[in-house]
Amino acid sequence: MSSPRSRPLPTLAEHETALRQALGDVAEHSFFAFVCALDQAAFDDLAARLPVDPGTPEGGGWLVSVVRFDGGFAGSLEVAMPVALAHTLLSSFLGLPPEAPAPETLLRDTVGEFTNQVCGAWLTRACGGRHFDLAAPRVERAPAAPLAAGGGAAEILATVDDLPVRIRLHVEAEPA
Amino acid sequence: MLNLLIVDDSAVMRAMLRRVAEVCGAPVGRIHEAANGAEALRVLERYPVDVLFTDINMPGMSGPDLLREIDRRGGFQHVTRVIISTDGSAARRDEVRDLNVRLYVEKPLRPETMRDVLTTLTAASDPR
Numbered sequence: 001m002s003s004p005r006s007r008p009l010p011t012l013a014e015h016e017t018a019l020r021q022a023l024g025d026v027a028e029h030s031f032f033a034f035v036c037a038l039d040q041a042a043f044d045d046l047a048a049r050l051p052v053d054p055g056t057p058e059g060g061g062w063l064v065s066v067v068r069f070d071g072g073f074a075g076s077l078e079v080a081m082p083v084a085l086a087h088t089l090l091s092s093f094l095g096l097p098p099e100a101p102a103p104e105t106l107l108r109d110t111v112g113e114f115t116n117q118v119c120g121a122w123l124t125r126a127c128g129g130r131h132f133d134l135a136a137p138r139v140e141r142a143p144a145a146p147l148a149a150g151g152g153a154a155e156i157l158a159t160v161d162d163l164p165v166r167i168r169l170h171v172e173a174e175p176a
Numbered sequence: 177m178l179n180l181l182i183v184d185d186s187a188v189m190r191a192m193l194r195r196v197a198e199v200c201g202a203p204v205g206r207i208h209e210a211a212n213g214a215e216a217l218r219v220l221e222r223y224p225v226d227v228l229f230t231d232i233n234m235p236g237m238s239g240p241d242l243l244r245e246i247d248r249r250g251g252f253q254h255v256t257r258v259i260i261s262t263d264g265s266a267a268r269r270d271e272v273r274d275l276n277v278r279l280y281v282e283k284p285l286r287p288e289t290m291r292d293v294l295t296t297l298t299a300a301s302d303p304r
Contacts, residue, residue, distance in 0.1 A: 030284035093192055095287075106188060113186040117283050120262020124282070131268035134233040136185055 009174050010126065015154040019167060022121035027160050030117055032092045038157040038164065046164045047145055050082050060143035063108060065115040069123060071132025074173040077119040078166075079111065080145045085163040086111050112137030118167065177205035178298060179223070183216040183230040183242065184260070193229060193260070196287045202294035213237025217245060225255055227297055232261040232268065243275040256297055260285065 010018070020037070027033040038046070052061065064080045087102045090110040115137050123132045145166050154169040182193045190209045197204050208223055210216035212234040219225065228246075230239040237245070239259060246252045257277045261268070264282040272280065279293060 026284045029286050090188065093188055094195060109186055109188045113188050116186070117262050120264070120283060124262070124264040127265055129266040131263055131265045131271060134262065136233075136235050 012152075012154050015122075015126070015169055015171070016156050018125050019118070019122050019154060019156050019169060020158070022118050022125065023156065023158060023160075023165075023167060025121050026114065026117040030093065031089045031114065031160075033089060033161045036159045036162075038159055040157065043145075043157040043164050043166065046159065047082075050084070050163075060141045062142040062145055063111045063139055064142045064146060065108075065111045065137045065139040067112075067115045067119045067137045068135040069119055069132055070135075071123065072127035072130035072174075073123065073132070073171055075169065075171040077115060077122070078146070078168045078170075079115040079118065080142065080166045080168075081111060081114075081160070082163055083107060085160060085165065088161050088163070089114060108139040112139045115139075122169070177203045178226045178294070178301065179205045179208070181208045181210065181216060181219055181223075181225045181228045183210045183213065183228065183234070183239065185211050185231065185234040187211075189231070189260075192287070193290060196290040197294060200287075200291035200294055202291070202298045204294065211236075213239065213242030213245065216242055217249075220246065220252060220255070226301070227256045227258065227294075229258045229260055232259060232263050232272075240272055240275060243272070243277070247275070256301075258293060258297075 024035045027035045061083050062080055063083055063086050064078060066076050066078045068076045086107040090102050090106055091098050091100060093110060116134060119134060156167045158165050180197055182190050184190050194207050197207055208219045210219050214237045230242055232239040243257060258279045258281060259272055259277050260281045260283060262283045269280055281289060281293060
């Protein structure tokens with residue numbers, strides 16, 4: 001007799017593959033940005049060489065956004081990117097010149113919307129037709145990208161328009 | 177001229193949709209914005225709206241709850257409803273099928289998609 005589960009749960013590697021596809025779709029279609037995969041050493045090197053903006057407000061030059069999700073899966077998706085990339089994405093998204101001013105609230109909103117879209121694109125693929133709920137993104141400044149995840153979290157490193165991005169997926173509950 | 181109401185908790189998403197609506201060439205009148213369903217209801221009670229674009233997941237009142245409330249209150253049958261959401265699941269599409277949703281647009285979306293939606297709705301509203 002077969003199991004009621006129609007297919008085995010995705011492995012960490014499969015989650016990472018689906019996340020890469022979701023990131024590519026969102027970056028290209030919504031933000032007109034180009035994505036390239038990175039390994040840890042290249043990510044660290046690129047992050048270390050980011051120019052320090054003298055106008056960086058207290059709290060740091062990175063923005064870290066977390067979206068919690070519930071439905072077929074439950075957990076959270078975290079996206080960390082330099083503020084410079086948030087500015088680039090905002091300009092692309094709204095069709096503004098790169099030198100246009102970018103208020104902090106809009107920068108945070110851009111990273112939150114980016115995270116929301118990547119999470120939704122991944123869940124639409126991963127949930128097997130089930131609907132899901134996304135909480136409003138929580139976005140904070142950080143002095144640097146969060147450290148690499150330990151075991152149990154899917155993680156991808158990439159460049160988006162030549163700037164580093166770290167995406168981390170914590171799955172707390174899987175479909176029954 | 178179509179009067180629009182854009183409902184999304186993301187300010188940049190609302191700004192993007194507004195920008196496309198303004199430059200796409202469709203006959204668009206006033207463009208209103210709301211950050212959730214409760215704000216959208218206040219706009220609907222106060223201003224004439226022809227097309228409602230709404231996200232699904234929003235704090236306060238979600239998109240589906242907004243559409244249910246519109247039906248409960250009555251008087252908004254003429255408002256064309258368009259969902260714009262990251263949730264492209266079959267279950268979610270089924271959920272809103274009974275809420276008189278004209279179009280379901282999945283994010284990520286290109287600006288051309290929004291332009292095509294407006295063009296389609298404009299053609300549908302043209303009495304000729």
